[in-house]
Amino acid sequence: MLEIKNLHVKLADEDRVIINGLNLSVKVGEVHAIMGPNGSGKSTLSYVLSGREGYEVTEGSVTYRGEDLLAMAPDVRASKGVFLAFQYPIEIPGVATMQFLKVALNAQRKARGEKEMTTPDFMRYVKERAARLNISPDMLKRPVNVGFSGGEKKRAEILQMAVLEPALCVLDETDSGLDIDAMRVVADGVNGLRSPDRAMIVITHYQRLLDYIVPDFVHVLSQGRIVKSGDKALALELEANGYAEFAGEAA
Amino acid sequence: MNVIVPKTAAELNYGLSLPHRKMEDWRWTDLRQLIDRPYPPRQTVVAKGVEKLIKSSPFAKVASARMVFVNGHFAAEHSQLKNDELASKVKIEEPVIAMNAAFATDGARLRISGNADTPIELLFVSTDAAPRTIATRNVIEIEKEASVTVIETHMGEGAYLANCVTEISLGESAKLDRIKVELESGEAIHLSHTHVTLARNSVLNDFTLTSGAGVNRQNGTVEFQGQGIDAKVSGAFMLGGEQHADTRLVIDHQQPHCTSRELFKCVMDDHARGIFQGKVMVRKDAQKTDGKQSSHALLLSETAEFDAKPELEIFADDVVCGHGATSGDLNHDHLFYLMSRGIPEAEAKSLLIAAFVGEAFDVVAHEGIKEALVKFSRKWLTQHRRAG
Ligand SMILES: Nc1ncnc2c1ncn2[C@@H]1O[C@H](COP(=O)(O)OP(=O)(O)OP(=O)(O)O)[C@@H](O)[C@H]1O
Ligand SMILES: [Mg+2]
Numbered sequence: 117m118l119e120i121k122n123l124h125v126k127l128a129d130e131d132r133v134i135i136n137g138l139n140l141s142v143k144v145g146e147v148h149a150i151m152g153p154n155g156s157g158k159s160t161l162s163y164v165l166s167g168r169e170g171y172e173v174t175e176g177s178v179t180y181r182g183e184d185l186l187a188m189a190p191d192v193r194a195s196k197g198v199f200l201a202f203q204y205p206i207e208i209p210g211v212a213t214m215q216f217l218k219v220a221l222n223a224q225r226k227a228r229g230e231k232e233m234t235t236p237d238f239m240r241y242v243k244e245r246a247a248r249l250n251i252s253p254d255m256l257k258r259p260v261n262v263g264f265s266g267g268e269k270k271r272a273e274i275l276q277m278a279v280l281e282p283a284l285c286v287l288d289e290t291d292s293g294l295d296i297d298a299m300r301v302v303a304d305g306v307n308g309l310r311s312p313d314r315a316m317i318v319i320t321h322y323q324r325l326l327d328y329i330v331p332d333f334v335h336v337l338s339q340g341r342i343v344k345s346g347d348k349a350l351a352l353e354l355e356a357n358g359y360a361e362f363a364g365e366a367a
Numbered sequence: 368m369n370v371i372v373p374k375t376a377a378e379l380n381y382g383l384s385l386p387h388r389k390m391e392d393w394r395w396t397d398l399r400q401l402i403d404r405p406y407p408p409r410q411t412v413v414a415k416g417v418e419k420l421i422k423s424s425p426f427a428k429v430a431s432a433r434m435v436f437v438n439g440h441f442a443a444e445h446s447q448l449k450n451d452e453l454a455s456k457v458k459i460e461e462p463v464i465a466m467n468a469a470f471a472t473d474g475a476r477l478r479i480s481g482n483a484d485t486p487i488e489l490l491f492v493s494t495d496a497a498p499r500t501i502a503t504r505n506v507i508e509i510e511k512e513a514s515v516t517v518i519e520t521h522m523g524e525g526a527y528l529a530n531c532v533t534e535i536s537l538g539e540s541a542k543l544d545r546i547k548v549e550l551e552s553g554e555a556i557h558l559s560h561t562h563v564t565l566a567r568n569s570v571l572n573d574f575t576l577t578s579g580a581g582v583n584r585q586n587g588t589v590e591f592q593g594q595g596i597d598a599k600v601s602g603a604f605m606l607g608g609e610q611h612a613d614t615r616l617v618i619d620h621q622q623p624h625c626t627s628r629e630l631f632k633c634v635m636d637d638h639a640r641g642i643f644q645g646k647v648m649v650r651k652d653a654q655k656t657d658g659k660q661s662s663h664a665l666l667l668s669e670t671a672e673f674d675a676k677p678e679l680e681i682f683a684d685d686v687v688c689g690h691g692a693t694s695g696d697l698n699h700d701h702l703f704y705l706m707s708r709g710i711p712e713a714e715a716k717s718l719l720i721a722a723f724v725g726e727a728f729d730v731v732a733h734e735g736i737k738e739a740l741v742k743f744s745r746k747w748l749t750q751h752r753r754a755g
Contacts (some may be wrong), residue, residue: 166707169699194709206704212721216705219718224709259722260704278707 118142118185118284123176125164125340134160136340142284145312149326149351150304150319152337153318153359156260156311158317161337162288163251166200167193179252180284194220195227197283201273201290208260213272216260217242217279224280245278249305250298266293274305285309285316293326303328321354338362370703385755386462393462393580395674396584396613401625402556403457406528406561409499416524419444423547424520425743427458429735431488432463438493439472439501451476452719453506457534463560463586467532470502474532479509479515486516491531493523493555493641502530511566517731520545521579526554533561534667539593544572546736548743550579553608566594567622573604574730575614576658576740580746583612589627589728591653595703596625601730603632604664605747606639606671613642620653623683629660632727634720635671635752643679648684656686664694667751692718719746 118141126134134157142148152158164171165178167190178185183194183291183298208216222232233241244255249271261269270290277285287306291299306329310316318329325333334350335342336359344350388397417437421427431656435445443449453476457464475489493501509515521529529551535645536545551557557580565571577583589598606614618627633641643662664673675692724744731737 140383168707190703191709191711191715192707194707198706204703206700208704208719208722210725211705211718216708216718219714220705220710222709223714224713227709267542280708314625365633 117144117179117181119179121177121179122254123164123178123348124174124339125171125207126161126174128170128172129304134340135164137176138337138341140342141334142315142317144165146333147310147316147318147331149331149334150317150337151156151321151334151351151354152313156337157340158337162200162203162286162317162319165286166190180255191223192227194280195224196280199269199277199280199282199285201277201285201287203292205261205269205273207262209262211260212257213260214242217276220276221279241326242275242279244285246275246306249275249278267295267298270294271298274302278305280307281309283314285314288319288320289315289321291320291322299325300328326351328356336362375580384462384466384631385402386694390642392615394535395640396582396611398462398584401582401611404498406498407555408420409472409501416494417442417445417492420494420522420524421490424488424490424522425739426488426518426736427551428488428741429488429518429733431486433488434475435490435492436473436475436503439503440512441473443477451478453478453508453639455506455534457532459562459588461560461566461586463530463558463584464532466500466558467504467513467530467560469503470500470530471504472502472583474504474506476505477517478510479508479513480510480544481511481513484516486518488520488738489518490516491522491529493529493551493615494525495527496525498526498528500528500530503532503534507535508532509535509537509541509543512540513538514542515610516544516546516736518533518736519545520550521548521557523552523555525552527552528556529558531557531559532593535561535563537563537565538603538695539566540568541566544732546576546731546740548575548578549583549585549612551583552579553581553610554583555580558584561588563587563589565586565589565591565593565596565598568591568595571598571600572730572732573598573600574700574727575611576605576743577602577614578605578743580612581610584731585609585614587614587616589616591616591622591625591627595658596622596701598626599630599730601626601630601727603634603724603727603744604641605634605724605744606641607636607751608639609637610639612640613644614745615644616646618645618647618658619734620656620658622652623654623656625653625656627656627658627660630727630730631662632724633662633664633673634667634724635664635673636667638668638670641673642669642676643674643692644676645690646680647688647690649681649683649688651682654683656683656688658686658688660690663723665720666696667695667720677697717745720748721745
């Protein structure tokens with residue numbers, strides 16, 4: 117589903133290389149966890165996958181379902197099923213959450229040649245998913261992420277994911293800032309979306325999340341490349357020993 | 368009301384009487400340069416296409432009691448309300464008012480007592496091929512404890528100069544929701560002066576949408592003459608092409624314990640030019656004044672321009688006052704976030720622009736009117752939306 121080959125990424129307005137020869141292959145149905153020290157390039161990878169400006173790919177390729185992902189505009193990537201749950205969700209004053217969800221869903225449906233959802237159908241569709249994530253109808257009326265608490269923002273990201281039903285979900289530290297109950301709710305939400313025709317990349321610092329969302333593979337990202345891969349046991353190992361071992365390796 | 372006809376030929380001599388850029392308040396709007404021909408007063412009432420214009424008001428579907436003025440004259444046949452007899456009181460030396468005094472032919476005269484549930488719409492339409500001056504003078508008195516919503520809509524076809532002076536007074540604990548929309552013809556010049564006096568404990572919620580006319584200059588003065596007054600004055604510019612709009616607002620705090628808020632959101636496309644001159648004056652006696660003013664411009668093209676001249680003139684020592692002005696293009700992070708959810712760029716931009724300007728609509732309490740404004744802004748955006 118996703119094939120990242122020898123990816124090199126630098127900042128667009130600086131000569132600083134952030135991703136430095138990264139390889140990753142994700143097959144449909146799989147869940148991959150990416151762990152790694154602060155500043156190792158995890159979020160940068162997620163931005164490059166979703167098409168944020170400010171980064172320049174100098175080498176390598178990203179192929180998504182056989183197509184060159186990097187050649188697509190962010191909205192095209194989204195309508196083809198790529199979704200990023202942001203580490204720091206962005207506040208958009210003046211755009212009500214409900215309206216935003218509706219415009220986004222219908223834009224994607226339109227891009228895929230599907231019929232737009234009617235307002236009553238849509239309301240029901242969202243409310244059902246919001247309830248499962250403990251998101252109040254009141255929150256849906258408020259502007260996107262504006263004044264939401266850290267945990268509310270993360271839950272709102274998962275709601276967007278549940279509404280848009282993407283094929284490739286990239287979750288960037290969705291667990292940070294969540295209390296224990298909220299983490300369970302979010303993990304249930306994510307697990308509910310696990311399916312044989314969907315893949316997930318879960319970026320996290322904590323092994324705890326992976327108790328709920330059990331990954332097929334765990335990768336360690338250090339200084340812009342994957343330095344070790346394994347199964348869920350690797351996460352436990354990292355929890356015990358930290359990243360000291362890799363700091364030297366990548367340098 | 369009596370028809371005022373200019374008395375001397377000199378009054379027709381626009382070149383001499385027009386304000387120009389050497390006058391401080393008029394430095395951005397040099398009418399001597401912008402008005403390239405005389406606009407003699409209209410002598411006849413030619414009324415073609417009036418129905419069509421009335422129907423194209425953004426508020427056509429809002430239930431209201433209407434007073435229509437066609438080419439500067441009250442048109443009873445299109446109106447549901449009768450015109451009252453009220454005398455003008457404002458005596459200020461100001462170029463727009465002076466021109467109005469020379470040429471005004473008619474205007475709305477309203478005295479409101481009690482609670483008027485239905486909004487009143489004053490609709491000014493101009494229809495004539497020849498360039499003319501159309502001047503109207505409105506006097507609105509809202510009595511003690513009365514409340515009302517007044518819409519002022521300006522529309523027209525062809526080249527003309529519209530000059531509209533509105534005097535408004537609010538009695539003690541009176542409340543006015545005022546919504547003005549300036550949608551004059553693109554070839555028209557719109558000059559206006561709105562003078563509001565507020566008595567103790569009165570409440571003013573004022574909103575102006577400026578989207579029509581080639582040249583627009585609007586003056587507003589709000590006098591706080593009693594204590595405990597709460598006034599909000601908001602506005603939105605939605606301008607494109609070569610449009611020029613200059614708003615000068617004076618908030619005059621004369622008494623203690625009053626609150627004022629001004630919020631202007633300006634969307635400028637193409638070569639449009641917007642100016643916001645906002646002055647908050649706090650006189651010696653106006654202690655405990657809480658006054659804030661801000662203007663924000665969104666420039667959709669590199670050739671659009673916006674100038675803000677905020678002024679604070681404070682003579683009292685125990686006050687909270689502030690002003691802020693920003694100008695810029697769309698926030699790239701916002702745009703990326705929307706696009707990352709599958710919303711195409713043009714649509715994402717429209718959403719963000721509508722959200723930006725929509726903040727100024729918040730002062731409008733009437734749902735139907737607010738909805739009409741939102742609808743108007745969407746329509747404007749589809750006409751001006753650019754992909755690049
Ligand atoms: N737009 C940018 N401008 C400047 N520096 C950037 C930018 N984006 C990323 N960086 C830098 O690149 C490095 C990698 O950042 P990134 O956010 O990808 O790390 P991360 O692995 O997600 O870290 P964390 O675990 O703290 O979230 C950091 O040193 C960061 O400061
Ligand atoms: Mg990060």
